Amino acid sequence: MSSDVDVAAPGIGLPEGDEAEAQAGLWRRAYDNLRAGNLGILPIVIGLALIVVFFSYKATNFFTADNFNNIIVQMAGLTMLAFGVVFVLLLGEIDLSIGYLSGIAALAVAEFQLPGSGHAYPGVVAIAIAVGLCALIGGAQGSVVALVGVPSFVVTLAGLLIWQGVILQVLEIKGVIVIQDKWINDTANYYFTSRAGWIIAAVVTGSYALAMLGSVVGKLRAGVAIRSPLLIVAKVLGVAAATFGTVAISNHANVPNGLPLAGVLVVIFLIGLTFLAKRTPFGRHVYAVGGNAEAARRAGINVPRIRIIVFMISGAMAGVGGVILAARLNSVDLNVGGGTLLLDAISAAVIGGTSLFGGRGEVRSALIGALVIATVSNGLNTAGYKTGTIYIVTGVILLLAVTLDTVARRLQARSGR
Amino acid sequence: MSETPILQLRGITKSFGSVQALADVDFEVLPGEVMALVGDNGAGKSTLVKCVAGTHSPDSGEILFEGKPVTIHGPKDAAKLGIEVVYQDLALCDNLDVVQNMYLGREERDWLWRLKEPLMEQRTADTLRSLSVTTIRSIRQPVASLSGGQRQSVAVAKAVQWNSRLVILDEPTAALGVAQTRQVLELVKRLGDQGLSVVLISHNLHDVFEVATRITVLRLGRDVGVYEREKTTQQEVVQAITAGIPTRVAGIPETTPELAS
Ligand SMILES: Nc1ncnc2c1ncn2[C@@H]1O[C@H](COP(=O)(O)OP(=O)(O)OP(=O)(O)O)[C@@H](O)[C@H]1O
Ligand SMILES: [Mg+2]
Numbered sequence: 001m002s003s004d005v006d007v008a009a010p011g012i013g014l015p016e017g018d019e020a021e022a023q024a025g026l027w028r029r030a031y032d033n034l035r036a037g038n039l040g041i042l043p044i045v046i047g048l049a050l051i052v053v054f055f056s057y058k059a060t061n062f063f064t065a066d067n068f069n070n071i072i073v074q075m076a077g078l079t080m081l082a083f084g085v086v087f088v089l090l091l092g093e094i095d096l097s098i099g100y101l102s103g104i105a106a107l108a109v110a111e112f113q114l115p116g117s118g119h120a121y122p123g124v125v126a127i128a129i130a131v132g133l134c135a136l137i138g139g140a141q142g143s144v145v146a147l148v149g150v151p152s153f154v155v156t157l158a159g160l161l162i163w164q165g166v167i168l169q170v171l172e173i174k175g176v177i178v179i180q181d182k183w184i185n186d187t188a189n190y191y192f193t194s195r196a197g198w199i200i201a202a203v204v205t206g207s208y209a210l211a212m213l214g215s216v217v218g219k220l221r222a223g224v225a226i227r228s229p230l231l232i233v234a235k236v237l238g239v240a241a242a243t244f245g246t247v248a249i250s251n252h253a254n255v256p257n258g259l260p261l262a263g264v265l266v267v268i269f270l271i272g273l274t275f276l277a278k279r280t281p282f283g284r285h286v287y288a289v290g291g292n293a294e295a296a297r298r299a300g301i302n303v304p305r306i307r308i309i310v311f312m313i314s315g316a317m318a319g320v321g322g323v324i325l326a327a328r329l330n331s332v333d334l335n336v337g338g339g340t341l342l343l344d345a346i347s348a349a350v351i352g353g354t355s356l357f358g359g360r361g362e363v364r365s366a367l368i369g370a371l372v373i374a375t376v377s378n379g380l381n382t383a384g385y386k387t388g389t390i391y392i393v394t395g396v397i398l399l400l401a402v403t404l405d406t407v408a409r410r411l412q413a414r415s416g417r
Numbered sequence: 418m419s420e421t422p423i424l425q426l427r428g429i430t431k432s433f434g435s436v437q438a439l440a441d442v443d444f445e446v447l448p449g450e451v452m453a454l455v456g457d458n459g460a461g462k463s464t465l466v467k468c469v470a471g472t473h474s475p476d477s478g479e480i481l482f483e484g485k486p487v488t489i490h491g492p493k494d495a496a497k498l499g500i501e502v503v504y505q506d507l508a509l510c511d512n513l514d515v516v517q518n519m520y521l522g523r524e525e526r527d528w529l530w531r532l533k534e535p536l537m538e539q540r541t542a543d544t545l546r547s548l549s550v551t552t553i554r555s556i557r558q559p560v561a562s563l564s565g566g567q568r569q570s571v572a573v574a575k576a577v578q579w580n581s582r583l584v585i586l587d588e589p590t591a592a593l594g595v596a597q598t599r600q601v602l603e604l605v606k607r608l609g610d611q612g613l614s615v616v617l618i619s620h621n622l623h624d625v626f627e628v629a630t631r632i633t634v635l636r637l638g639r640d641v642g643v644y645e646r647e648k649t650t651q652q653e654v655v656q657a658i659t660a661g662i663p664t665r666v667a668g669i670p671e672t673t674p675e676l677a678s
Contacts, residue, residue, distance in 0.1 A: 215534075222535030224542075227557070279531050281524040284513075288521055291512035298508045299522030300492045359512035 043404060044353060047397075048372055055379030062382045065253035069260055072250075073188055075374035076262035077102070077325035081345035082352075082366035083273050084317030087310045089349055090277075090290045092358025093145065093152040095314045097159030098345060101137060102322030103167045103337020105130040109184055109323050110177040110332040123183025131319035137163075138315015139308055146307035160342070167336060176333045179326060187265065188327035191258035194251040200264060201243040208239045262324055266367065269320070273313075274363045286310060290358030321345075340391070347394065348373050351401040357409065372397065421484045423448045423583055423614045424469065424500075429478035431464055438464040439475070440638045446583065451605065451615040453625040456635035457658055462618045463505060465635070466585050470495050470502045499582035503572045503589060505618075511561040515553060516541045518560055519575045544578040545570075548604055566597025573604055577613065584608060585616040590624060602628055622651045634658055 056063040081098050088095045112119055112126035121129070141159050145152045171177075179185055192200065212232055219226050226232075250259040277283035285306050288296040297303050325341075326332050350356060351372050352365025376397065377390045422445040431439040438461045446452045454462050467473045469480065471489035479486050482498050489495050495502070509518050516534075519541045525533040541556050550570045553563065560568060569589055576584050586605065590598040598621075605628050608615050619625050625632060632644045634657040641657050 218533075219535045222539045224535045224538045281526055281530065281532060284517060284521070284524055284532065287512060288510045288517075291510035292508070294506075295508040295510050296521070298492055298502075298504065300496065301522045359510070 044351065044368055044372065044401070048368070048375065051372065051375055051379065055375070055383060059379065059383040062379050065249050066255050067378065067382065068249045069191075069253045069256050071371075071374050071378050072260050072263040072266075073256075073328060074378060075370045076188065076260075076266050077321040077328065078341065078344055078348060078374065079266050079367055079370040080269060080317050080321030080324060081341065082348035082370050083269055083363060084314035084321075085345050085349040086352075086354050086361055086363050086366045087273075087277070087286060088152075088314045089346075089354045089356060090286050090358060090361055091307060091310050092290045092356075093307070093310075094156065094346075095138075095141075095152065095159075095311065096156040096342060097137075097141060097163060098156075098314060098318035098321075099342030100160055100163035100167060100337040101134050101315055101318040102325060102341065103332075104137070104163050105134045105319035105322030106326035106332045106336045107167060107170060107177070108133050109326060110179050113179060113181040113184060114177060115180065123181035126181065127184060127187075127323050130323055131316050134319030134322070135312045135316035138318070139312040141315070142308040142311025145311065146304035152311075164338070168334065171332070171334050171336075176331050178331045180330075184323065185327045185330055186261060187324050188260075188262050189330075190261040191250075191256050192261065192264070193258055194247075197247040197251055197259035198244075200259065201247040204243045204267065205236075205240045209236050212236055262328075265320075265324070269317075270363060270367055277363050282306070282309070287359055290360075292359075340394075344370075344373055344394075347398045350405070351398060353401075353405070355405055355409070356402070369401075420447055422446055422481070423483055424616075425481040425484075426465070426469070427479050427481070429465065429468060429475045429480075431461075431468060431473060431475050438638050439468070442478070442635070442638070442640045444633055444640060446614050446616055447631075448582075448614055449609065449612050450630040451609045451617055451628050453629035453632040454616055454618045454635065455620070455622065455625060455632060455654065455658060460635040460658075461638040462635055463587055466502060466587055466616070466618065469500060469585065496579060496581075499580065500585065501576035501579065501581040501583070502585045503569075503576050503587065505587040505591065507568060507572055509560045509568060509572055509575075512559060514559050515545075515556040515563075515571055518571060519544070519578060521575075523579070540578070541574075544574050548574055548577070548607060550574060550604070552600070564597065565593050566600045569593065569597070569601050570604060573601070573608075577608060581613065583614045583616070585618075587618045588620065589617070590619065590621065598624065622654060625654075626651060 052063070061067060081102060084098060085095065108130035109126045111117065112121050112129050113123055114120055137159070141152075141155050144150050144155045212235065216226060216229075216232065246263070247259050250263075251257070277286065285296065285301050288299070288301060289303055289306050293303055296306075322337065326336065348369030349361070349366050350369065352362075352367070352369030354361025354365045373394060376393055380390045380393060424444075424446045426442060426444040429439050429442040429444070430437075442461070442465060444454075444465065454465070456462050464473065468475045469489065471491045471494050474488075474490070480489065481487070482500075487494075487498060489498070489500075492502075510521065513521070516538050520537045525536050527533060538556065545553065545556065548570070550567075553567055553571070560571065563571065573584070573586065573589065576586075589601050589605070593601065602624055605615060605617060609628070609630075617625065617629060626646060629646050632646060632649070632654055634641045634644070634654060636658060644654060644657075
């Protein structure tokens with residue numbers, strides 16, 4: 001280490017002489033994020049807390065362990081769709097086909113488990129076929145977007161119509177298909193015993209703490225400054241509180257007693273997709289394409305490939321969500337994939353803080369947004385409001401969230417350059 | 418010339434439909450020199466650069482790298498040879514931070530496909546330090562929050578950190594203020610001092626005369642001359658840019674007397 005080089009560059013965040021940076025790290029990073037128009041999840045967490053407090057006063061049977069489990073299962077399918085939406089929005093694209101694509105998955109999973117149909121497979125195989133089919137369809141739609149250059153809005157709008165049409169044509173003849181396979185139905189109806197629940201909470205918290213420790217060791221070994229060690233401790237404590245808290249409440253519930261498998265599935269996908277988005281080159285490239293596609297291309301990134309894979313992810317997540325939604329009803333009927341599912345999924349991602357303009361957002365925002373939507377609709381329901389009110393309130397929340405995003409973006413434009 | 422040019426273009430021609438952007442252009446860069454490429458708007462400077470970067474393929478002509486003929490089909494091919502381009506309209510992702518931009522498209526990853534963030538952060542700090550880019554407070558801040566000069570410095574640093582041999586800068590100071598222009602010119606000088614070859618495109622002859630060793634003038638898609646900085650004047654270069662050199666465009670009477678006088 002030659003000292004003259006060190007003198008030449010005192011300003012860069014370097015390991016040595018960095019105590020001050022580590023101390024001020026938290027605030028500085030918060031300030032940098034604000035300057036860049038990155039508000040994070042703070043507003044939405046505050047909003048969610050307010051919603052919960054409000055309904056707890058408004059409806060007597062809202063703030064109960066039973067209803068807590070209800071909300072988890074109600075939101076699971078929606079959350080899966082919203083995970084896929086986050087990736088598509090990160091590219092600055094849109095996928096309008098996911099609602100009915102989830103219906104196609106439901107149809108496929110019901111059809112391929114149907115006893116006596118001649119193509120009855122074990123539940124797991126039926127699920128794999130349904131999800132794989134949706135991934136293929138998503139990839140096909142993505143190819144038209146990425147290779148031909150048709151706007152994703154149009155391609156997936158066509159997809160919306162086509163897959164709705166397919167569902168109508170099939171189910172007009174068949175009516176309702178009942179799902180009897182236990183594996184499939186379990187995705188929405190299985191509850192862990194209380195001991196299994198505690199073990200799951202311990203495993204999740206333990207692996208998170210280990211992963212954090214691993215990254216700290218990695219940084220120390222490379223001699224890179226650890227900014228805000230306090231934040232790391234706070235994060236681990238937060239995850240511990242969230243997981244153990246969830247299990248405690250779920251174990252306390254009566255009617256469906258125990259931690260719902262659907263909730264665990266959501267967490268598994270949350271972790272897996274967050275890893276994909278934040279820790280792999282692929283995820284980095286998704287952010288890059290969404291931020292500046294031309295820069296990404298010049299950096300040697302295969303932009304069409306990234307786009308196609310993202311639409312495959314979107315399709316696959318619609319498939320996973322469709323299976324869970326069908327399992328919850330134990331059947332598939334003419335309404336499958338319709339209603340407000342598509343718009344709720346997009347709203348969830350956006351309410352959670354993912355930008356419609358591309359390049360900004362997190363996988364977890366889908367979970368947070370879905371939590372808001374499911375809580376509001378569940379709360380209004382238990383308080384005795386009609387469907388119309390639910391739509392209006394959800395709409396207002398969506399508008400607020402996007403307004404916040406737009407204002408943040410304007411701040412970013414002003415601070416940049 | 419005893420020294421083999423690191424980059425040599427021979428008879429490059431390129432048309433976009435009816436627009437002839439480049440006509441029979443010769444161009445060369447020697448190892449370790451800062452070669453300026455100047456010319457009026459639309460002279461074909463950016464097009465020439467894009468032919469070298471593989472964004473456009475020339476209609477005819479050949480490209481030699483270190484004396485050997487090469488074909489370049491895209492940024493990856495150019496990077497393999499050690500050619501890096503910093504474009505006129507910056508190629509940074511505003512939503513990513515400095516480290517992420519520096520490694521964009523060439524991320525270090527382990528066997529589990531995990532990004533090696535600490536390693537990339539460390540090396541980014543080293544690169545910036547070696548180039549004396551000192552004003553960036555944190556390399557983990559999004560590029561959107563940097564000033565124009567800082568962004569340009571990041572773009573240049575990104576280009577030089579891959580053991581590149583030849584760095585092409587397309588109007589790196591066009592949008593910058595006085596102090597920030599200084600910052601980038603100092604950086605260009607240091608690249609030359611470190612033995613890299615640099616092609617500098619600029620409209621500002623003052624800047625060009627400060628850092629370049631030689632100057633190539635393009636006019637209406639043709640190369641009209643190569644000047645050594647030591648042996649020429651700004652006036653002569655301006656004349657070449659606007660009117661061409663009399664000997665080259667013989668037959669246009671107005672150009673001859675001026676130079677003769
Ligand atoms: N992709 C393209 N399609 C059609 N014409 C083009 C294209 N790119 C460049 N041209 C034309 O080629 C000519 C040279 O353009 P070029 O961008 O190389 O000029 P330049 O010397 O870089 O100018 P400036 O100083 O303004 O950057 C111009 O007449 C331009 O209109
Ligand atoms: Mg140009």
